Amino acid sequence: MKYIHPDYYDNFKCIADACPKTCCAGWQIEIDDNSLNKYSSMKIDTVDYHEQAFFHDNKKRCLNLDENGLCKLITAHGPDILCHTCATFPRHIEEFENVREYSLSISCPEVARMILSTVEPISFNRSEDATLDEEDYNPEEQSIYRLLSVLRDNFIDIAQDRTRTLDDRMGQILAIAKAFQDEIDFVLLGDGEIEDIDLEAVLHVAYKPLDLTPEVRHTLFDAMKDWEYTGDEFVDIINFSEETIYNTTSRKSVDICDMTTSMSSHLSSKNINLDIIMEQILVYFIYAYFCGSAYDEYYFGQAQLSVATCVHIQDLMLAHYINTGSIDLADIIRFTYLYARELEHSIPNILATEAYMDEHPLV
Numbered sequence: 001m002k003y004i005h006p007d008y009y010d011n012f013k014c015i016a017d018a019c020p021k022t023c024c025a026g027w028q029i030e031i032d033d034n035s036l037n038k039y040s041s042m043k044i045d046t047v048d049y050h051e052q053a054f055f056h057d058n059k060k061r062c063l064n065l066d067e068n069g070l071c072k073l074i075t076a077h078g079p080d081i082l083c084h085t086c087a088t089f090p091r092h093i094e095e096f097e098n099v100r101e102y103s104l105s106i107s108c109p110e111v112a113r114m115i116l117s118t119v120e121p122i123s124f125n126r127s128e129d130a131t132l133d134e135e136d137y138n139p140e141e142q143s144i145y146r147l148l149s150v151l152r153d154n155f156i157d158i159a160q161d162r163t164r165t166l167d168d169r170m171g172q173i174l175a176i177a178k179a180f181q182d183e184i185d186f187v188l189l190g191d192g193e194i195e196d197i198d199l200e201a202v203l204h205v206a207y208k209p210l211d212l213t214p215e216v217r218h219t220l221f222d223a224m225k226d227w228e229y230t231g232d233e234f235v236d237i238i239n240f241s242e243e244t245i246y247n248t249t250s251r252k253s254v255d256i257c258d259m260t261t262s263m264s265s266h267l268s269s270k271n272i273n274l275d276i277i278m279e280q281i282l283v284y285f286i287y288a289y290f291c292g293s294a295y296d297e298y299y300f301g302q303a304q305l306s307v308a309t310c311v312h313i314q315d316l317m318l319a320h321y322i323n324t325g326s327i328d329l330a331d332i333i334r335f336t337y338l339y340a341r342e343l344e345h346s347i348p349n350i351l352a353t354e355a356y357m358d359e360h361p362l363v
């Protein structure tokens with residue numbers, strides 16, 4: 001078995017009651033069958049046995065949370081009481097034939113802090129042991145996974161090439177993903193074999209830097225308005241951000257390019273590099289999700305989603321900067337984990353964003 005971890009993986013430690021947005025708020029936590037049976041036999045009354053989830057209070061906080069943000073189940077019974085979701089979050093494992101990929105969700109504030117306060121390019125540790133994977137996998141998905149992992153390595157190299165502008169890097173990643181999608185669709189429609197795909201040609205396809213007009217950027221922003229939300233906090237942020245940047249009531253929009261340059265200089269004065277922040281977010285989403293497109297065959301959609309997350313989060317940052325005249329790393333971390341909380345754990349929100357970009361491709 002082969003294993004891949006981002007370099008920060010082993011440094012994660014839950015900050016528990018110091019967490020500004022505990023994982024027990026906002027989400028409906030699904031309880032696995034074994035834990036549900038255990039809770040039932042213990043007659044634990046914070047469980048909705050019909051929905052197989054924990055009850056929430058009227059602020060969407062898990063009923064197990066005490067006033068200090070600690071889990072009453074752990075306090076009373078110890079950590080072994082936790083269901084699989086609670087015991088593992090924010091750790092996530094994706095498994096492909098003989099490869100196990102580990103990631104930490106950036107929707108956890110502590111993970112967002114770890115990733116966004118890292119200045120060096122994120123690296124990925126690979127190891128291997130003699131364990132055999134005994135699960136059955138769809139052979140076609142696994143052949144595609146092998147190609148996707150080569151593409152992903154290239155995407156990460158491109159994303160981390162700090163000699164180039166971010167728009168140039170994003171433009172190339174999107175062009176390659178689109179060329180790959182076209183090749184796969186062509187091969188599969190023509191009864192060809194995945195092995196026929198010329199990956200070298202795909203990797204060297206012509207590209208242009210990403211160049212989103214304010215109108216396109218605004219409609220991409222609007223894709224977030226079709227989401228389901230975990231609470232009012234994020235709704236307030238997107239309404240406020242749209243009004244600030246795109247000025248929907250007065251119809252006068254700000255100069256996004258000038259204001260981004262101004263925000264970037266402001267961040268530089270605080271020793272924060274905007275391009276590095278965006279690079280870390282882009283690399284996070286590419287690493288965590290691109291290979292998963294082996295299962296839905298929408299490779300270009302997944303690459304577009306990774307770029308869209310950067311554009312969305314930068315818009316939230318920009319609106320804050322325009323309105324307050326200031327922004328710091330704590331603000332950026334907060335916008336990133338709040339955004340990821342709405343997107344990463346909601347299939348409808350992911351599909352709504354992909355569907356928007358299906359109709360309005362970024363390149």
Ligand code: SF4
Nearest residue numbers: 014015019023108110
């Ligand atoms: S969101 Fe992260 S830091 Fe906060 S309580 Fe959950 S695991 Fe701990």
